[in-house]
Amino acid sequence: xxxxxxxxxxxxxxxxxxxxxxxxxTNSMFDYFLWYKKYPAxxxxxxxxxxxxxxxxxDGRFTVFLNKSAKHLSLHIVPSQPGDSAVYFCAxxxxxxxxxxxxxxxxxxxxxP
Amino acid sequence: xxxxxxxxxYLVKRTGEKVFLECVQDMDHENMFWYRQDPGLGLRLIxxxxxxxxxxxxxxxxxxxxxxxxxxxxxxxxxxxxxxxxSMYLCAIQTGGGRNYGYTFGSGTRLxxx
Numbered sequence: 152x153x154x155x156x157x158x159x160x161x162x163x164x165x166x167x168x169x170x171x172x173x174x175x176x177t178n179s180m181f182d183y184f185l186w187y188k189k190y191p192a193x194x195x196x197x198x199x200x201x202x203x204x205x206x207x208x209x210d211g212r213f214t215v216f217l218n219k220s221a222k223h224l225s226l227h228i229v230p231s232q233p234g235d236s237a238v239y240f241c242a243x244x245x246x247x248x249x250x251x252x253x254x255x256x257x258x259x260x261x262x263x264p
Numbered sequence: 265x266x267x268x269x270x271x272x273x274y275l276v277k278r279t280g281e282k283v284f285l286e287c288v289q290d291m292d293h294e295n296m297f298w299y300r301q302d303p304g305l306g307l308r309l310i311x312x313x314x315x316x317x318x319x320x321x322x323x324x325x326x327x328x329x330x331x332x333x334x335x336x337x338x339x340x341x342x343x344x345x346x347x348x349x350x351s352m353y354l355c356a357i358q359t360g361g362g363r364n365y366g367y368t369f370g371s372g373t374r375l376x377x378x
Contacts, residue, residue: 153306155306157306160304185366185367187367187369192273192371192372192374193371193372194268194270194354194356194369194370194371194372195307195354195367195369196369197366197367197368200366240306240307242307242367250295250312250314250358251309251312252366252367254299254306254307254308255306256304256305256306257306
């Protein structure tokens, strides 16, 4: 049973518009969340993180929002660029087991020029 | 920046072969992980290690074993490869500290078992 879910396997967005990628989790003990970006034939690379003491974290064009009551986080990319086309994974961990991350199934983002 | 190197980018092996996937880090990180990535299933943890000669099963350890004889090297072993082990294999180390941490991944090994 997946504890972290990304229900949209793919998303297509026009260049310059906003991309919103969603992630839901079931374990209320999760308190630290990451987003990774993965290009084909490469390993995932860290994008942005957020801890449960915050509801928003911003880094350039990337912003992550956390809604703890809904057990939901989202990644906003503004403006989207063709180079953002990749698979995005969200991941979560809990303080009692902070070495272990649980990953979602990924969302493939396609940014059209 | 820490570097995580996986020895092979692409491998093709026959059913029943014993397969070794190697992962090497260039720093002194203790925690190392092996994941596999499959479409629609995301990243699933196979095994991890907290230190030399220490290992813990992840969520899908069946058909796999690991070895960590030196701190910088973590090997994943497929005892008798099967076609359902065709996958992308990713090694990761835990980086950062306190509550500001995450994984640094290697570039992955695409294994095909025929």
